[in-house]
Structure formats: structure tokens, C-alpha cells
Amino acid sequence: MSNVWLGHKMLRSLVFVFVFFCLTNCQIPPFVEECVDNAYPPPESHKVPTYVVNLDLPPAQRWTHVVKDRGPQIKKLLDEFKSFSSDIFNGSQAVINFIDKEGPAFDQTLPQPFADEMRGIANATGLKLGEVVFFNVFYEFFTVCTSIVARDVQGSLYHARNLDFGLFLGWDIKNNTWSVTELLRPMVIIVDFQKGGETVFKSVNFAGYIGILTAIKPKLFTLTMNERFSKDGGYIGLMEWILGERSGQWMGFLTRQVMETATGYLEAKVLVTNKEMLAPAYFILGGNKTSGLYKQGCVITRARERAIDVWDMESANGWYILETNYDHWSTPLFLDDRRTPAHHCMGNMTQQGVSIKGLHNVLSSRPVLNKLTTYTALMQVDSGHLEAWLQYCPEPCIPW
Incomplete structure (x- = not known):
């Protein structure tokens, strides 16, 4: 029995369960698209706590x-x-x-x-x-996200993301929520990784998870990871690892190494572009330069073996670049188009509105904000600022 067949069988099973739940159990609300302007700051009770990890x-x-x-x-x-x-x-x-x-x-x-x-x-x-x-490995397979790198009118770079997690994982019929999403929210923490009492980088983690999905290396670069859906997906990489084929790296461990060792945006870009991985992914990078020949913001579309596309901010929009979970040259799944509303809200905000507050508002606008959203992270590279907030989506809200 081939690994590819097993991977496709699992994918078909997940899709079947998803469709079955949506048709039989989910209370499907009317579609809501909005651009809010008053979501920041959230209640203090939603603020994510910080821990120091001494390397x-x-x-x-x-x-x-x-x-x-x-x-x-x-x-x-x-x-x-x-x-x-x-x-x-x-x-x-x-x-x-x-x-x-x-x-x-x-x-x-x-x-x-x-x-x-x-x-x-x-x-x-x-x-x-x-x-x-x-x-520490199942985050490779169920992470559905929105990431944005944006430049304000003064030339400062911001990087923000929603981390959505728990699709397919336990629909709670009574509460109309995803069970795993609800269990994850109380586990969200900020981690300040230090050596010699000095910050090396900071990240947003789930307590007990040691890899990196969202991080900032102060004054140097920012990094987020979004899952990429592919028939050659993470399940196949996982099965190959179990069976002894171990040429690829775990995504979360690769990003952790990048945050610890890379000395700047260009070095980080090379590492996440070329290293073989167990699962496909999108890496969204922001740097610290916004003028001259090397404006630093990009989305790297990864197959398991290598990057198949590097999309720079200048060719995307000029002042921002945005990624959800679909190749930027293809159309999102009609049931999961967070990209179009996010672009709408970015355009509504304009470059003059780029800030911690502005990006939080975009990411708090339904359906960019949805029932799977566990947190919003907000980063500014020059100051080394990172803050994160637990997110809750009021009804009506998808999915589903």
C-alpha cells in the first residue's frame, strides 16, 4: 500500500467528515462580510501572557x-x-x-x-x-491562517496574523463551536527566547509546543507560517518519517532554527526557501528595509522539496502583501474565501491606516475572523514589538 494512497485516503476522509458535519449538524449562518474600525484595543482579559524561555x-x-x-x-x-x-x-x-x-x-x-x-x-x-x-507535530496539518505584511507611510514595516486552528477537529453541536479551537485558546502564550539575559527572538506559541508559527527577531525580521493544502501534503511526510524516510525537516523545528540562527531577512529567506520539509507551507517574511532595491516582504510558496514561488511585496501591491491558505495565483475555495474580504478591508483602511490598531481591525473583521481563530498577533520589526490577543467571533460567524 503506497504512502500516496494512504495520504489521499486520509484527505478524502477529512473532506467527507467536514461536508457531512456541515450538512447535518452545523447551523450555517448567513454570510457576513465586514470591515470593523473599533476592535482595538480588545478587553484586557484577552491579552496573551508572556513567559521567558532561557536557551x-x-x-x-x-x-x-x-x-x-x-x-x-x-x-x-x-x-x-x-x-x-x-x-x-x-x-x-x-x-x-x-x-x-x-x-x-x-x-x-x-x-x-x-x-x-x-x-x-x-x-x-x-x-x-x-x-x-x-x-508537537499535529500543527503541521490543521493550521488555517491569514498573514499580512504592510508598510506605513513613514516606511515602517508591520506584520500581523490570525492563527486559525481546529477545522475538522470536533464540532460541538450544542455550542456551535470547534472543540479543539476552544481548548487551544487558554493555551496561547508569548515566549521571549533569551540568551545571556537578552532577547534572541519572541514568538506566539501554544503552551507545550516548542516549534515556531509566529515570531519576531527584533530589528531584523518577522516570520509567520500558513498551512498549504496539497495532495503531497503533511500526512504523506509524516508517514514517510514513521517508515524511515527522513530527508525532510519538521516545519516547526525548521522555523525555530531560522529564528535562532538567521542574522537577517535575506538569510532567513534562503533557509525557508531551500530546506526540504515534511509538509508544504507558506512562509510569510517581513524584513527591516522598505526602500531601495531590497524592499523586504514576501510570501514563499513551498512544496515539500523546495519553493515553487517567491512573491515579493512590490509585485503584490507595493505597500502590503497578504496570504491565507491558497496559492496567490489561484482562486480560494468558495467556502473559505478569507482573502477577498481581507483585501477589501486593507483597501478600506488604506496605507495611511497601517498600524497595530489598523491591522488588528482588519484581522477582527468577519470572515477573516471566524470560529477557528484562536489569536491575533501584531508585530513591528524596528521596535521589536509583539503583542497577541485571544480572538472570539460573534454570531453570525463562519465556519459554520
């Missing part, structure tokens, strides 16, 4: 203070995913058995220092090592 510590000790009280939250989240996996595979316990029994051995295949960091998280939370490992 000078041994890897197994770095996350203890962050996760020591988070074990029950992570466990509940994984139990939800296990339940969903069993339903997808007609009651089969294969995925659950792999997580519980084979996960510790799987950990041996992962690069350092990440393997030791996950061992430390397992010790601090009381979770099985296999569960911690799995918690």
Missing part, C-alpha cells in the same frame, strides 16, 4: 515553568484528537496506539535540542512522552 539552560529544563500546570489542558486536547482519529478510521485504535506506545521511540528520530525539550515537558506535566511528541 542557556539544559534543553530538558527550559520549559518546566511554562508547562508544569498545563498537563491536564494538553491531555484534554489530545484526548479530543484521539477520539476524532478513532472516528475517522472507523473505530480503529491504530493512531491512538501509535501515540501511546510508539511515540517514545518516535522521539528518538527527532533532532536535538527538540527531543530533550519534549522529554523535559513530559517530565514536568506527567504526560506520556508519545503524547508530547504528537502534540
